[in-house]
Amino acid sequence: MSINQNKGKYAFFLGNNPNLSKAEIKSVLELFSVEYEEIYSTSSVFLIDVLNEIKVNTLQDRLGGTIKIAKIIHSVSKPSIESEIFKLAEEKCGDEKFRFGFSLYDISRNNDFKKIGLNIKRQLKDNGAKVRFITSKDTKLSSVIVKKEKLIDSGLDVVIINDNDNYYLGYSITVQDFSGYSDRDYGRPSRDDKSGMLPPKLAKMMINLSGTSLDKIILDPFCGSGTIIQEALLLGFNNIKGSDISDRAVRDTENNISWLETKLDLDISNVEIKKQDVKSLTKSFNDNSIDSIITEPYLGPPHRTTKNVTSELSNLYLDSFKEFHKVLKENGIVIFILPIIDNKESNILEDIENLGFKRISSSDTERGSLIYSRETQRVKREIFKFEKI
Numbered sequence: 001m002s003i004n005q006n007k008g009k010y011a012f013f014l015g016n017n018p019n020l021s022k023a024e025i026k027s028v029l030e031l032f033s034v035e036y037e038e039i040y041s042t043s044s045v046f047l048i049d050v051l052n053e054i055k056v057n058t059l060q061d062r063l064g065g066t067i068k069i070a071k072i073i074h075s076v077s078k079p080s081i082e083s084e085i086f087k088l089a090e091e092k093c094g095d096e097k098f099r100f101g102f103s104l105y106d107i108s109r110n111n112d113f114k115k116i117g118l119n120i121k122r123q124l125k126d127n128g129a130k131v132r133f134i135t136s137k138d139t140k141l142s143s144v145i146v147k148k149e150k151l152i153d154s155g156l157d158v159v160i161i162n163d164n165d166n167y168y169l170g171y172s173i174t175v176q177d178f179s180g181y182s183d184r185d186y187g188r189p190s191r192d193d194k195s196g197m198l199p200p201k202l203a204k205m206m207i208n209l210s211g212t213s214l215d216k217i218i219l220d221p222f223c224g225s226g227t228i229i230q231e232a233l234l235l236g237f238n239n240i241k242g243s244d245i246s247d248r249a250v251r252d253t254e255n256n257i258s259w260l261e262t263k264l265d266l267d268i269s270n271v272e273i274k275k276q277d278v279k280s281l282t283k284s285f286n287d288n289s290i291d292s293i294i295t296e297p298y299l300g301p302p303h304r305t306t307k308n309v310t311s312e313l314s315n316l317y318l319d320s321f322k323e324f325h326k327v328l329k330e331n332g333i334v335i336f337i338l339p340i341i342d343n344k345e346s347n348i349l350e351d352i353e354n355l356g357f358k359r360i361s362s363s364d365t366e367r368g369s370l371i372y373s374r375e376t377q378r379v380k381r382e383i384f385k386f387e388k389i
């Protein structure tokens with residue numbers, strides 16, 4: 001079922017790297033020609049007023065960095081929050097057993113809301129309804145709970161966002177397909193933990209950041225086990241190319257793509273995988289033939305001193321960009337990850353620009369980059385967007 005919604009307010013709940021998630025949302029809204037105004041933006045929520053029609057389910061499937069999307073009904077003064085939630089719950093409560101829970105954003109204490117939830121449950125019961133109030137240790141219900149308890153289809157994940165004197169009140173209408181991502185990450189036949197694997201959600205975010213439409217030709221010249229290619233196929237790209245210097249990577253990518261083909265009945269006839277050193281990319285791909293290059297390059301061996309690694313990697317990346325310039329069409333796009341090793345950023349941005357690229361800022365930081373990291377990681381990923389000039 002596709003939910004077509006007209007104008008209205010929607011809240012996007014962001015994953016672990018909120019700036020990256022927001023940049024992805026903006027890029028996809030632009031690609032889909034959605035007009036909107038930004039209303040409220042924090043490290044967990046991006047709330048917009050949509051001025052034309054959107055398909056929320058399609059958006060949710062498209063976005064790698066958005067956990068849930070909620071329809072926001074209105075802004076409610078703090079004293080009237082309980083009665084407004086009650087009205088909403090009463091409206092949604094049918095003859096079947098009704099389950100509801102709260103997801104609180106930018107609200108640190110949920111004790112008051114527990115009381116409100118129990119009060120509402122009692123009132124609904126007094127009205128003759130069969131009701132369960134779903135709680136969790138966290139202030140918000142996870143996508144797993146929302147799905148397991150069927151809160152989207154036959155219950156209610158009440159969304160309450162703190163905004164100074166008021167709350168935004170609404171309810172979740174979609175959640176991320178967490179089991180699909182996990183399956184594509186851990187369930188695929190070929191994994192190469194040693195070379196480092198890109199999480200499928202990040203692969204999707206990178207593709208989305210490129211702003212490339214589905215009819216264009218995309219290339220991942222460090223395809224590894226094929227994560228970017230997998231996600232591009234799922235998004236509906238049908239002209240996808242990949243290459244890698246290693247026999248094993250080419251085999252892994254082919255295996256993973258065939259697995260996806262069988263599992264999801266996808267057409268992979270327009271996917272082309274080649275064994276190719278990136279330094280001579282033009283041996284496998286024609287000049288001016290690629291619209292977008294989206295790639296996570298080799299980020300170095302996991303345990304070695306920073307100094308040697310950095311200069312080796314810099315050379316590899318600059319050689320790559322030389323080749324990218326040849327195979328890309330005019331104004332072609334590159335989404336590229338540079339490693340931040342032990343908090344040291346790469347210093348080759350100017351060199352890349354001197355090879356005939358313009359850096360396109362994806363954030364309001366000086367470098368215009370977006371960071372993807374998990375706390376424990378020694379190597380962080382810094383994501384850049386370039387355009388061939």
Ligand SMILES: C[S@@+](CC[C@H](N)C(=O)[O-])C[C@H]1O[C@@H](n2cnc3c(N)ncnc32)[C@H](O)[C@@H]1O
Nearest residue numbers: 198222224225226227244245246249277278298
């Ligand atoms: C970090 S992995 C890419 C991960 C990939 N995005 C994935 O999710 O599986 C880096 C890949 O770069 C490849 N590689 C290293 N040097 C290369 C070169 N000179 N040309 C092409 N590929 C190279 C390695 O074989 C490895 O598969």
